[in-house]
Amino acid sequence: MSYENIEVRVEAEKVGIVTLNRPKALNALNDALMTELGQALKAFDADPAIGCIILTGSERAFAAGADIAAMAKYSFQDVYKGEYITRNWETIRQIRKPVIAAVSGFALGGGCELAMMCDFIIAADNAKFGQPEIKIGVIPGAGGTQRLPRAVGKSKAMDMALTARMMDATEAERAGLVSRIVPYEKLAEEALGAALTIASFSQIAVMAAKESVNRAFEGGLSDGVMFERRLFHALFATADQKEGMDAFLTKRTPDFKNE
Numbered sequence: 426m427s428y429e430n431i432e433v434r435v436e437a438e439k440v441g442i443v444t445l446n447r448p449k450a451l452n453a454l455n456d457a458l459m460t461e462l463g464q465a466l467k468a469f470d471a472d473p474a475i476g477c478i479i480l481t482g483s484e485r486a487f488a489a490g491a492d493i494a495a496m497a498k499y500s501f502q503d504v505y506k507g508e509y510i511t512r513n514w515e516t517i518r519q520i521r522k523p524v525i526a527a528v529s530g531f532a533l534g535g536g537c538e539l540a541m542m543c544d545f546i547i548a549a550d551n552a553k554f555g556q557p558e559i560k561i562g563v564i565p566g567a568g569g570t571q572r573l574p575r576a577v578g579k580s581k582a583m584d585m586a587l588t589a590r591m592m593d594a595t596e597a598e599r600a601g602l603v604s605r606i607v608p609y610e611k612l613a614e615e616a617l618g619a620a621l622t623i624a625s626f627s628q629i630a631v632m633a634a635k636e637s638v639n640r641a642f643e644g645g646l647s648d649g650v651m652f653e654r655r656l657f658h659a660l661f662a663t664a665d666q667k668e669g670m671d672a673f674l675t676k677r678t679p680d681f682k683n684e
């Protein structure tokens with residue numbers, strides 16, 4: 426299958442690699458990209474030769490978030506009905522083979538959330554993680570308010586969600602968000618090494634290990650994510666969402682009215 430927003434290849438006949446590829450928008454995640462990503466992940470999951478999957482971006486950005494240009498015009502009705510944005514973000518959770526996020530550069534908003542949906546994160550030394558949605562009048566909408574506290578604790582998660590500050594790779598590793606840091610030049614090699622190790626094991630045991638570790642984190646998560654999703658939808662009814670996203674797109678400081 427050919428894709429427009431991602432690149433897909435296989436290494437050593439057993440590792441599937443998906444590279445996000447919208448460089449002009451720092452890999453902003455629009456509906457088309459998320460649909461293609463879901464298709465590619467499902468195809469690798471169904472391929473018996475593939476033992477592990479790597480999801481990566483460019484040197485500058487893993488992904489700078491959901492596509493603000495696409496989202497800016499949406500109404501509450503649009504997003505609540507699920508025709509846009511939220512429709513195809515759950516596919517990655519259905520993948521039973523391990524998915525490693527190899528993150529370089531920005532992993533912000535939905536990009537940070539996408540990395541956290543993977544099974545673990547290997548970061549390049551230039552990686553930056555953040556949940557800056559508050560700056561554009563919304564909140565994380567793909568599990569960020571639920572997975573980030575589980576990964577780094579409440580205090581750091583609150584700090585990131587409320588101040589929009591970014592965490593560099595060193596802090597992210599110290600806090601437990603990422604499993605390893607390597608120089609950018611070594612990122613692909615390190616991720617491939619880990620993926621080949623995993624692919625060398627029993628796929629059934631690997632799937633069981635993944636399923637079992639995930640059990641430790643799933644308690645109450647679905648309710649939390651649904652709660653977050655409804656709030657995310659509701660924010661599209663506010664003037665501040667329109668103002669925040671328009672200000673970003675027209676490169677000016679937003680004037681929030683708290684309405």
Ligand code: CO8
Binds near residue numbers: 450536565
């Ligand atoms: N959406 C659309 N376009 C983007 C995005 C984005 N998220 N991020 C960057 N771009 C575009 C810029 O508009 C710019 O385009 P152009 O060249 O046409 O002006 C290009 O990428 C390069 O960006 P910058 O010029 O801004 O590059 P800088 O190096 O100056 O800054 C930053 C890089 C800091 C990453 C900056 O681009 C930025 O702050 N981006 C926005 C980050 C952000 O707010 N992300 C959160 C978005 S909201 C979200 O993700 C909600 C997720 C909910 C998912 C719900 C699913 C269920």
